[in-house]
Amino acid sequence: QSVLTQPPSVSGAPGQRVTISCTGSSSNIGAGYDVHWYQQLPGTVPKLLIYGNNNRPSGVPDRFSGSMSGTSASLAITGLQVEDEADYYCQSYDSSLSGSVVFGGGTKLTVL
Amino acid sequence: QVQIVQSGAEVKKPGASVKVSCKASGYTFTAHAIHWVRQAPGQRLEWMGWINAGTGNTKYSQMFQGRVTITRDTSAYTAYLELSSLRSEDTAVYYCARGRSNYQFYMDVWGKGTTVAVYS
Numbered sequence: 001q002s003v004l005t006q007p008p009s010v011s012g013a014p015g016q017r018v019t020i021s022c023t024g025s026s027s028n029i030g031a032g033y034d035v036h037w038y039q040q041l042p043g044t045v046p047k048l049l050i051y052g053n054n055n056r057p058s059g060v061p062d063r064f065s066g067s068m069s070g071t072s073a074s075l076a077i078t079g080l081q082v083e084d085e086a087d088y089y090c091q092s093y094d095s096s097l098s099g100s101v102v103f104g105g106g107t108k109l110t111v112l
Numbered sequence: 113q114v115q116i117v118q119s120g121a122e123v124k125k126p127g128a129s130v131k132v133s134c135k136a137s138g139y140t141f142t143a144h145a146i147h148w149v150r151q152a153p154g155q156r157l158e159w160m161g162w163i164n165a166g167t168g169n170t171k172y173s174q175m176f177q178g179r180v181t182i183t184r185d186t187s188a189y190t191a192y193l194e195l196s197s198l199r200s201e202d203t204a205v206y207y208c209a210r211g212r213s214n215y216q217f218y219m220d221v222w223g224k225g226t227t228v229a230v231y232s
Contacts, residue, residue, distance in 0.1 A: 034217075034218070038219075045207065045224055045225060046219075047222070048219065048220050051212065057220065093217045098171075099171065100159065100171065100174070101159040103158065
């Protein structure tokens with residue numbers, strides 16, 4: 001059971017917009033800790049996609065954006081492309097249990 | 113450029129220990145934390161712990177408390193993960209990842225992973 005809850009899967013057609021939610025609680029996202037997102041293409045290493053809620057590392061297209069509200073965060077992908085098909089993970093910090101980094105359960109994005 | 117190179121695959125018997133290394137290059141080692149994250153086959157990412165590469169202070173996930181030890185050798189730009197009392201459920205890819213700094217809790221550069229298989 002993950003501390004951060006994500007939908008197991010989402011899908012969309014090329015060119016469409018999809019969002020992936022990440023629901024936390026008052027000890028992580030709700031406490032103001034930043035949310036970060038990682039993309040893991042099939043068979044590859046996770047890659048930092050969004051950091052500090054809505055910042056993109058160099059090289060990440062502006063089709064990817066993040067947002068936060070209350071105890072939840074979202075990753076939006078616009079202009080969906082076939083190569084976006086991957087697993088997406090949110091990550092934050094949780095102050096309970098002596099404090100730790102926490103990941104969401106991951107969301108599989110399928111581009112139809 | 114920034115690189116993280118991990119040690120090779122391991123096969124262990126239940127009850128044994130494993131030690132995985134993570135050699136960094138291309139940046140000031142002591143300025144960035146090293147995190148360890150594992151991923152069992154077909155499963156999610158699971159954070160195990162981190163080390164402040166400057167001070168050597170560590171923080172471990174409660175899931176692994178008592179079984180995991182993270183250390184570093186600053187002269188060798190290398191961090192280590194040791195996991196003891198291995199069981200079959202510890203079969204996974206173990207990733208070493210650089211923290212954005214010693215005090216920011218996200219990972220900006222990842223190693224390619226080390227596969228650890230535990231079976232009798």
